Amino acid sequence: MPELPEVETVRLGIEHLFAGHRIDAVRVFDERSLKRHPGDSQDFTQTLIGAHLGQPQRRGKFLWIPLELAGASSVESVAPPALLAHLGMSGQLLAHDLSADAPPLRHERIRIDTVDESGRHRELSFHDQRLFGSLAVDTLVADRFALRDLVPQQAAHIAPDPLEAGFDRARLARSIRRHRSAVKRVLLDQTTVSGIGNIYADESLWAARVHPEQPADSLSQARALRLVDAVVAVLRRAVAVGGTSFDEQYKHVNGExxxxxxxxxxxGQSGQPxxxxxxxxxxxxxxxxxxxxCTYCQRMR
DNA sequence: AACCTATCCTGCCCGC
DNA sequence: TGCGGGCAGGATAGGT
Structure with a gap:
């Protein structure tokens, strides 16, 4: 999937292009992209129409847009809703400037037509070849890690990500070392640290000169800290250049x-020096x- | 509890 | 050209 840097790039794009817009129409072309939505597509559509989009948020690879529902009294909204997106392996959120009733594009699954204060329309569109991703309307709940106010219920179990404000590098280093399995597996475990997938795990382990199969509990605290710092540096660098993309499958909101x-x-560098x-x-x-x-730089110890 | 495996999908690329 | 197998950046239910 898109990992943290790609999702963050998408988040920035949505913030820029859709924050404050009102949802005018929703079309679900493929119900399978709603598999994490608690109701049916009718319910999804009805909830969204008329809602205003807030500032998009992200933790790890989960992206959500708080919703201000049409006609809801803000005073007693005990469980505020959000539009939750997970891109899975091949999901994309793209901004379109089509007409809302134009036929779906090749892998377009859901199209959300929005309108801004001046009446200008723009579509936020969910594309997904492999259907591992999904959109849903979810409820926001208190963050049990207390790094932020609210998180979607469906993302409440995952750990904070390394770029989140208040992220504790020493705490993550300790928590990595509590596991007996291969350190790469631990980096990929979203309940230990979120946002890392296969690409950034490999890049971080290479940067820290750690063998992926090294048992996590065999790392010294200093070495684990170096690994955590490598993760942070790799992710920051990737966010700065707009994430990684190999092909048409991984694009920004604007299509770049x-x-x-x-x-x-x-x-992806096998055989290269x-x-x-x-x-x-x-x-x-x-x-x-x-x-x-690199089996020379990254030795088991 | 911690860990690991299998599974959900589609399309592209490769070799035969 | 056609076909089958392998592969892809993820999450998670359910087994041990």
Whole structure:
């Protein structure tokens, strides 16, 4: 999927193009993209129409837009709603300037027609080839990590991400070391730290010179801290260049690609020289997918 | 409780 | 050209 940097890039785009807009119409082209919505597509559509979009938020790979519902009294909205998006492996949120009743594009699953104060229309559209992603209307609940006010119920179980205000690097280093399994598996576990997928796990492990199969509890606190700092640096750098994209599948809200692919050191670089030592990057099976690493720089210890 | 495996989907790319 | 297998950046239910 799009990982934290790609989702953050999408969030920034939505903030810029849709914050404050009112939803005028909703079309669900494929119900399977609503599999995490508690009601049916009718319910989804009815809830959204007339709602105003707030400032988009993100934790890890979850993205949500708080909703101010039509006719709801703000005073006693005990459980404020939000439009929740998870992009899965191939989801995209794109801004379109079509007419709302134009036929769906190739992998377009849901189209949300919005209008701003001056009456200008713009569509927020959910595209998803593989259907692992979804949109839903969800309820916002208190954040049990107390790093922010509210989080969607469906994202309440995941840990804070490394770029969140109040993120505690020492605490994450300790929590990584509480696990016995391979350190890469722990980095991918969204309930330990959120936002990291296969690409940024491999890049972070390469940067910190840690072997992906190293048991997490065998890392010293200093080494775990170095790994956490590598994660933060890699994610920050990727956000700064608009995320990674390899093909048409991973685009920004405005349809442009991210540039982090240019500076990948390990991920997808099998056979290429390690940028640090020049030896070839290896690609090895790991958890039904692959790890990319320099077996010289990243030793088991 | 912690850990791991299987599974949800589609389309593209490769080799035969 | 056609077909089948492998593969892709994720999350999670359910097993041990």
């Amino acid at each position: 690609s991210g540039y982090f692919a240019i500076e990948l050191s390990a991920y 390690c940028p640090r030592c020049g030896r070839p990057i290896k690609r090895v099976a790991f958890m039904n997918r692959h790890s990319h690493l």
